[in-house]
Amino acid sequence: MVNQTIAELRNVTKRFGAVTAAEGLNLAIFQGEFLSFLGPSGCGKTTALRMLAGFEQASEGDVLIDGTVVNGVPPHQRPVNMVFQQYALFPHMNVARNVAYGLNQRRPRLARADIAAKVARALDMVRLSGFTDRRIWEMSGGQQQRVALARAIVNEPKILLLDEPMAALDKKLRHDMQIELKSLQRELGITFVLVTHDQEEALSMSDRVCIMHQGRIAQIGTPEELYDQPQNRYVADFIGRSNFIAARAVGRDGERLVAEGPGGLRFVARAAEKTAGEGTVTLSLRPEEIRVAPDGAAGEGHEMRVTHRIFLGEHVEYHLRSAALDHLIAVVPRSTDIAGGTPGVGVAVRVSWRDGAALALAED
Amino acid sequence: MRLYALAVYLFLYIPIGVIALFSFNAGRHAAQFSGFSLQWYGKTLANPFVVNAVKTSFTVAVTSALLATLFGTLAAVALQGVRGRLRLFYDALVYVAVMVPGIVIGIATLIALVTVFDTLNPLLATLFGPENPIQLGLGKGSLIAAHGLFTMALVIIIVRARLQGMDRSLLEASADLGAPPMRSFVQITLPQIAPAVLAGFLLAFTFSFDDFIIAFFVAGSETTLPIYVFSSIRRGVTPEINVIGTLVLAASLLSLITAQVVMRRRSH
Ligand SMILES: Nc1ncnc2c1ncn2[C@@H]1O[C@H](COP(=O)(O)OP(=O)(O)O)[C@@H](O)[C@H]1O
Ligand SMILES: [Mg+2]
Numbered sequence: 001m002v003n004q005t006i007a008e009l010r011n012v013t014k015r016f017g018a019v020t021a022a023e024g025l026n027l028a029i030f031q032g033e034f035l036s037f038l039g040p041s042g043c044g045k046t047t048a049l050r051m052l053a054g055f056e057q058a059s060e061g062d063v064l065i066d067g068t069v070v071n072g073v074p075p076h077q078r079p080v081n082m083v084f085q086q087y088a089l090f091p092h093m094n095v096a097r098n099v100a101y102g103l104n105q106r107r108p109r110l111a112r113a114d115i116a117a118k119v120a121r122a123l124d125m126v127r128l129s130g131f132t133d134r135r136i137w138e139m140s141g142g143q144q145q146r147v148a149l150a151r152a153i154v155n156e157p158k159i160l161l162l163d164e165p166m167a168a169l170d171k172k173l174r175h176d177m178q179i180e181l182k183s184l185q186r187e188l189g190i191t192f193v194l195v196t197h198d199q200e201e202a203l204s205m206s207d208r209v210c211i212m213h214q215g216r217i218a219q220i221g222t223p224e225e226l227y228d229q230p231q232n233r234y235v236a237d238f239i240g241r242s243n244f245i246a247a248r249a250v251g252r253d254g255e256r257l258v259a260e261g262p263g264g265l266r267f268v269a270r271a272a273e274k275t276a277g278e279g280t281v282t283l284s285l286r287p288e289e290i291r292v293a294p295d296g297a298a299g300e301g302h303e304m305r306v307t308h309r310i311f312l313g314e315h316v317e318y319h320l321r322s323a324a325l326d327h328l329i330a331v332v333p334r335s336t337d338i339a340g341g342t343p344g345v346g347v348a349v350r351v352s353w354r355d356g357a358a359l360a361l362a363e364d
Numbered sequence: 365m366r367l368y369a370l371a372v373y374l375f376l377y378i379p380i381g382v383i384a385l386f387s388f389n390a391g392r393h394a395a396q397f398s399g400f401s402l403q404w405y406g407k408t409l410a411n412p413f414v415v416n417a418v419k420t421s422f423t424v425a426v427t428s429a430l431l432a433t434l435f436g437t438l439a440a441v442a443l444q445g446v447r448g449r450l451r452l453f454y455d456a457l458v459y460v461a462v463m464v465p466g467i468v469i470g471i472a473t474l475i476a477l478v479t480v481f482d483t484l485n486p487l488l489a490t491l492f493g494p495e496n497p498i499q500l501g502l503g504k505g506s507l508i509a510a511h512g513l514f515t516m517a518l519v520i521i522i523v524r525a526r527l528q529g530m531d532r533s534l535l536e537a538s539a540d541l542g543a544p545p546m547r548s549f550v551q552i553t554l555p556q557i558a559p560a561v562l563a564g565f566l567l568a569f570t571f572s573f574d575d576f577i578i579a580f581f582v583a584g585s586e587t588t589l590p591i592y593v594f595s596s597i598r599r600g601v602t603p604e605i606n607v608i609g610t611l612v613l614a615a616s617l618l619s620l621i622t623a624q625v626v627m628r629r630r631s632h
């Protein structure tokens with residue numbers, strides 16, 4: 001796929017008085033992709049989205065949409081539409097009039113029949129065909145959300161912006177809606193930019209995720225890239241779980257970095273781009289990369305003791321401890337569970353990991 | 365405690381009840397009930413002085429309430445854009461306008477109007493010559509101005525409360541969907557605040573229609589209904605006054621209840 005840029009942030013900073021909500025954002029959004037801004041509350045996600053919509057103007061830097069700098073262009077002149085967190089449906093209008101609102105603002109005016117047809121199609125897409133005359137307060141939360149979606153997509157925006165659209169829905173509904181949203185995006189081919197603090201939501205729906213941390217972009221990448229090659233400890237910790245081990249680089253083995261951890265433990269680690277070849281490094285070791293074998297089994301390994309054992313259905317989670325490693329979490333599939341039954345608390349086990357399982361992170 | 369409350373209510377409402385009751389009196393004494401009849405209603409409504417006073421009161425009340433609603437609403441919307449200290453200052457001004465006693469407003473308005481007229485009338489006279497067609501003086505115009513100014517504060521307070529309760533994101537959504545600010549105002553803000561605007565109008569109308577004190581100072585030679593009642597009461601309480609009192613009470617209650625109902629209605 002050719003990555004054609006539909007929008008761009010260039011060195012964008014946004015300050016509210018003394019608060020810097022976003023700082024030095026550089027980001028290209030590609031035509032037709034599903035991009036998420038992911039991060040904890042207050043990290044500047046909404047601010048970034050609102051600068052694309054035009055509700056906030058960048059204090060520094062440029063915002064581009066479709067190749068044009070749109071700094072200072074008010075929201076009503078931008079070819080993007082937004083689904084608001086609380087939907088912001090117009091309570092004095094019925095469903096059809098809400099959906100038609102954007103089309104009715106066009107000048108020169110669209111023909112009535114065209115508007116009606118477009119509204120009907122949009123409502124059909126969100127499976128609300130029979131609801132045209134309903135009042136907004138007669139609709140459930142999930143239905144209101146779909147009206148908000150229809151009201152935005154009916155305008156065929158260049159980018160659809162969504163600010164935590166699923167936050168107000170209950171868990172089951174949220175999951176259905178995620179799937180629906182994703183398939184709608186594929187069907188329409190419109191670029192979606194979603195803001196969420198829910199990593200599962202971001203990872204499951206997005207082509208690319210932009211992880212934000214205190215107003216800055218921590219990393220942008222596909223969900224797989226973020227999981228497999230986090231560029232810093234923040235991302236490694238935020239996406240999935242990880243064990244972090246302080247180690248010392250002792251040499252290189254081709255692409256790999258050889259490091260020595262506490263108690264002389266040896267790691268052959270993949271190295272993130274910016275990692276230096278020497279000095280101290282932080283190693284990230286995913287719990288599912290760790291093999292757990294009964295004590296006395298054949299092969300190498302580091303002997304540890306089980307401090308907690310948590311049954312997770314498909315998996316079993318072990319919390320382990322040794323003189324060298326204070327706390328290590330391992331998640332083992334049940335099918336490959338340790339021969340002779342799962343070791344309980346207090347039992348000694350042999351722990352190992354393959355070369356390249358650990359990732360050496362840049363100090364941040 | 366209950367007895368006490370009951371006593372308070374009786375004390376408040378018995379006189380009003382008596383007026384309403386005696387307006388249906390068949391006899392010609394205001395203080396002696398001698399049978400039920402609508403004859404005083406007929407006589408009162410046939411009295412040309414009463415009819416004129418009602419017309420004056422109604423014209424003044426409708427006009428001043430319309431002006432107060434228009435400018436009060438615009439002021440409330442404009443005040444939304446003011447922040448910080450200045451906002452506090454304006455808010456204080458509005459509340460003070462409502463709390464100042466009627467007599468002070470009456471006197472102040474009278475002095476202000478008379479001063480303005482005394483300055484302007486000679487000017488107009490030199491402008492238009494001896495047959496000056498525009499002679500400024502107290503009358504319906506000054507009544508409308510005084511009532512309009514005072515009730516505008518009421519409208520501002522009511523509409524402001526509604527505006528502050530309005531979801532800001534509705535306006536953002538409107539802008540996002542391509543509506544320029546003025547169209548957003550007409551299509552979103554106005555429908556949202558319409559109940560408060562209507563309630564403000566009704567309250568302003570009621571206030572003006574009932575007002576005696578301010579009117580007494582600025583009415584000039586005009587006679588509003590409360591002024592008529594005041595002047596005729598000097599000749600003793602007649603059944604006619606009971607009738608007028610009851611009618612004014614009914615009109616005011618109707619208007620206030622409508623205002624309440626409109627305000628209570630949900631925001632759609
Ligand atoms: N209008 C505003 N005025 C002042 N501070 C704001 C405003 N909007 C956002 N902020 C601040 O900017 C930071 C980022 O906010 P936001 O973008 O809403 O974060 P998120 O959406 O990630 O939770 C927060 O510290 C927030 O308090
Ligand atoms: Mg947010």
